[in-house]
Amino acid sequence: MGKITILALRVVLALALAGSLFVQLWMVPLLSTDLEEAGAPAGPRIALLAIVVLGIACVQVTLICVWRLLTMVRRGTVFSHGAFRYVDVIFGAIAVASLLMFGIAVLLAPGGIAPGIVLLICGASLLIAGMALIVLVLRMLLAQAVAKDSEAKHLRSELDEVI
Secondary structure, rough: HHHHHHHHHHHHHHHHHHHHHHHHHHHHHHHHHHHHOOOOOHHHHHHHHHHHHHHHHHHHHHHHHEEEEEEEEHHHHOOOHHHHHHHHHHHHHHHHHHHHHHHHHHHHHOOOOHHHHHHHHHHHHHHHHHHHHHHHHHHHHHHHHHHHHHHHHHHHHHHHEEE
């Protein structure tokens, strides 16, 4: 991966992180005020706001882990066992985000919201879970690449001994 590509990805990650912090610090309190003024009950309102904050935290954790993986790519160490912890954290964060999205559907279902909206939110939860599964498949590919890399290093060292 080239230096320009890594730089461009880091700019995107930094902007996404800044945007998520803006939403957490500015937009969530405004959402809380709007829900309170609309007369939403305190229990579901607090639960919804907690889900939103935790969902944003999942995005932030993912962004930071991708940043760390980019650093490993730049250094040429991404095909090592150290990369697994970041990929595992990304998988976990996406899985939690899927559950949080489903939690929003559960919160909205007993209310007066249209059932179609609840089904759309459940569908979004399913799509997010699918993204977690894609990350799991990519983790397996990383495991194969790490195994091949270590095998190649071992064979190279044996060849050096022979020569």
